Structures are given as C-alpha cells and as structure tokens.
Amino acid sequence: MSRERIGVWDWVIAVGVAAALLVAGLSQATGFDLLGYPLLVVGGLALVARRRAPVVVLAVTGLCALGYQAAGFDVPVVAFLFAVYATVRAGHRVVAVAGSVLMLIALPLVILALHLDWPVSEVFTRSRDVLQLAWLIAAGAAGEALRQAERRADEAERTREETARRRADEERLHIARELHDSLTHQISVIKVQAEVAVHLAQKRGEQVPDALLAIREAGREAARELRATLEALRDDHENPPHGLEQIPELVQRARTAGLDATLTIEGDRTGVPSTVDRTAYRIVQESLTNIARHAAAASASIRIDYRTDALVINVDDDGKATSGASPVPGVGLIGMRERVTALGGHLLAAPRSEGGFTVHAELPVDRTS
Numbered sequence: 286m287s288r289e290r291i292g293v294w295d296w297v298i299a300v301g302v303a304a305a306l307l308v309a310g311l312s313q314a315t316g317f318d319l320l321g322y323p324l325l326v327v328g329g330l331a332l333v334a335r336r337r338a339p340v341v342v343l344a345v346t347g348l349c350a351l352g353y354q355a356a357g358f359d360v361p362v363v364a365f366l367f368a369v370y371a372t373v374r375a376g377h378r379v380v381a382v383a384g385s386v387l388m389l390i391a392l393p394l395v396i397l398a399l400h401l402d403w404p405v406s407e408v409f410t411r412s413r414d415v416l417q418l419a420w421l422i423a424a425g426a427a428g429e430a431l432r433q434a435e436r437r438a439d440e441a442e443r444t445r446e447e448t449a450r451r452r453a454d455e456e457r458l459h460i461a462r463e464l465h466d467s468l469t470h471q472i473s474v475i476k477v478q479a480e481v482a483v484h485l486a487q488k489r490g491e492q493v494p495d496a497l498l499a500i501r502e503a504g505r506e507a508a509r510e511l512r513a514t515l516e517a518l519r520d521d522h523e524n525p526p527h528g529l530e531q532i533p534e535l536v537q538r539a540r541t542a543g544l545d546a547t548l549t550i551e552g553d554r555t556g557v558p559s560t561v562d563r564t565a566y567r568i569v570q571e572s573l574t575n576i577a578r579h580a581a582a583a584s585a586s587i588r589i590d591y592r593t594d595a596l597v598i599n600v601d602d603d604g605k606a607t608s609g610a611s612p613v614p615g616v617g618l619i620g621m622r623e624r625v626t627a628l629g630g631h632l633l634a635a636p637r638s639e640g641g642f643t644v645h646a647e648l649p650v651d652r653t654s
Contacts, residue, residue: 295333303329310358321356324349328364335371343368343384362416366424373428385421476504528562539573545584552591561648564624571621572600572644580604600644606636
C-alpha cells in the first residue's frame with residue numbers, strides 16, 4: 286500500500302465524480318433508492334484514496350457499481366474507470382486487467398438477474414452502455430502511459446545524478462593530482478631544508494633562530510594537512526573516509542605511542558549523517574595529534590556522547606597548558622574550527638582551569654532525515 290498523501294485535488298476529483306454519479310441517478314427513482322444513492326456516493330468518494338490504495342479502491346468502486354446497477358440505477362461506472370486508471374498507473378496491471386474482466390462478466394449477470402424477461406441482446410446492450418470495453422482500454426492505456434512517463438523521468442533523474450557524481454569524482458581526483466604534483470614537492474623541500482638547518486645549528490651548538498623553528502613547524506603542519514587533504518579528495522567507495530568507527534583505532538595508536546588515553550562512548554550512534562561522522566573523526570584525530578606534539582601530556586580522555594539532537598565530543602589532556610594562556614591557532618585548529626562551523630556546530634578549544642587543554646565540539650544531528 287502506497288504512503289502518498291491525500292491532497293486537495295484528490296478530494297476535488299472524488300467529490301466531483303460522486304456528485305456526477307448522484308445527479309445521474311436522481312431521475313431514476315425505484316424502490317431501492319435508499320440503497321442505490323449511498324452506493325453512488327461511496328463509489329465516487331472512494332477515489333480519494335486511489336493513489337494511496339489503488340487495488341482497494343478498484344474493488345470498492347467495482348462492488349459499488351454492481352450494487353447500484355442491481356438497485357436499478359442505469360448509470361455509467363465512471364468511478365470504476367478512474368480506479369482502473371489509478372491501478373495501472375501504480376503498476377498493478379494484472380490486477381487491473383483481472384478486475385476489468387470480472388466487471389465485464391458480472392455486469393451483464395446483474396442486469397440479467399434484474400430483468401429475466403429481457404432478451405440477451407438487450408441485456409448486453411445495456412451492459413455496453415454502462416461500461417464499454419473501449420472505456421476500459423482507454424483508462425488502462427492512460428494509466429500505463431503516465432506510469433511509463435514517470436518511470437522514464439525517474440531514470441533520467443538518476444542518470445543525471447550519476448553523471449554529476451561521476452564528474453565530481455573525476456574533478457576531485459584531478460584536483461588531488463594537481464595538488465600532489467604542484468605542492469607536495471615544494472612543501473617537502475621547505476620541510477627538509479628547515480629540518481637540516483635546525484639540525485646543523487644544533488650540532489654546532491648555535492642558538493636556533495625562532496623564525497627557523499617556525500618555518501620547520503609550519504612545514505610539518507603544511508605537509509600533514511596536505512596529506513589529509515589528498516586523502517579526503519581520493520576517498521571513494523573502495524576507500525571510504527574515516528569516521529566514528531575508526532576512533533577506537535586512533536585511541537589505540539595513541540596508547541601505543543605512550544599516552545594513557547581512555548575512550549568513553551554514550552548514546553545511540555544511529556542516524557548520524559556522514560558529514561558529522563567524518564568531522565568527528567577529524568576532531569579526535571587532530572586533538573590527539575596536538576596532544577602528542579605540543580601538550581607534553583601523560584594522559585588524555587576522549588568522550589563521545591550521542592544525544593538526540595547533537596553529537597558532543599570532549600578531548601581533555603593533563604598537559605602543560607595553563608588557564609589564561611591563549612592557544613596558538615595553528616593550521617590544524619583552524620581547520621577543525623572551519624569544519625565544525627560549516628556544520629552549524631560549536632567548538633571550544635582552550636586551556637582548562639585545572640590544567641591541561643580541552644577540545645569541546647557540538648555537532649548538530651538531524652536524526653529524522
């Protein structure tokens with residue numbers, strides 16, 4: 286059964302058909318009026334659900350048509366034709382054909398039962414006037430034509446989406462190649478030259494200039510961010526991007542490197558969008574990287590809380606950061622903040638009052654989509 290919503294036009298059509306049937310039957314007074322009139326109305330109003338439950342509506346309109354014919358109303362079975370159209374359009378062609386054949390067989394039998402003294406030719410003439418085979422074929426053909434048109438439109442839309450996705454993938458890989466060819470080498474040269482200069486200065490016992498140390502650190506940061514960018518650009522279905530499932534691996538690697546890291550997870554992960562999933566991984570990854578490089582911390586705690594409307598991430602360490610000190614906004618921290626802001630979230634990265642550093646991120650999650 287379809288879950289399409291019943292709209293205003295569904296009601297307009299149903300009420301219009303019911304009114305037409307009722308008007309057509311008003312001049313045909315018989316002893317069974319009390320039964321015939323309600324069947325005329327019900328047969329028309331049933332069409333309001335023709336898109337939501339086409340097979341049920343086909344059965345209801347068919348029975349109502351036979352009922353008001355049995356009550357003596359010589360009224361065309363217009364509602365049944367609408368139902369045949371809706372059933373074929375919904376893809377139930379066999380059901381529509383079977384229902385139509387049953388109606389073509391049952392209608393003459395009902396008329397014959399009411400008029401046993403009529404010749405067979407007159408029975409079939411009246412039956413033909415009430416429901417012509419051409420009407421049934423036209424209703425079914427219209428439903429099939431619209432169904433095929435909708436199917437072709439859906440296929441065309443899918444083709445456009447697949448083409449756009451393929452072009453986006455090709456462009457992403459092209460950008461990755463360009464970045465790799467143009468930037469990777471240059472950044473590597475800067476990084477190596479800075480490393481060598483610092484090493485030689487330290488070997489000679491000279492004071493290493495702060496500018497040189499800054500260049501070395503910037504080279505490391507740039508190389509790391511470029512690798513992460515290239516990895517993201519090259520991600521595809523065979524190599525999916527990292528997400529929440531890989532965070533335990535990050536924590537385990539941090540433990541292997543000597544950091545006493547703990548991971549706490551609360552709530553239900555169901556319904557987290559892929560963009561939030563990837564961003565959460567990057568936040569934890571960047572936080573652990575900064576702890577290893579800058580914090581001189583012995584321990585760190587990572588807490589992930591799946592709430593109804595948000596994913597909350599806390600990464601705390603017991604490093605050398607002190608309350609009141611302003612964190613230096615490195616490339617990694619800036620990128621983390623940009624990712625969170627792009628999702629409409631909130632990020633706090635600052636020293637803790639009790640010592641150490643904290644990263645607190647809240648990422649909105651729409652679980653109804």
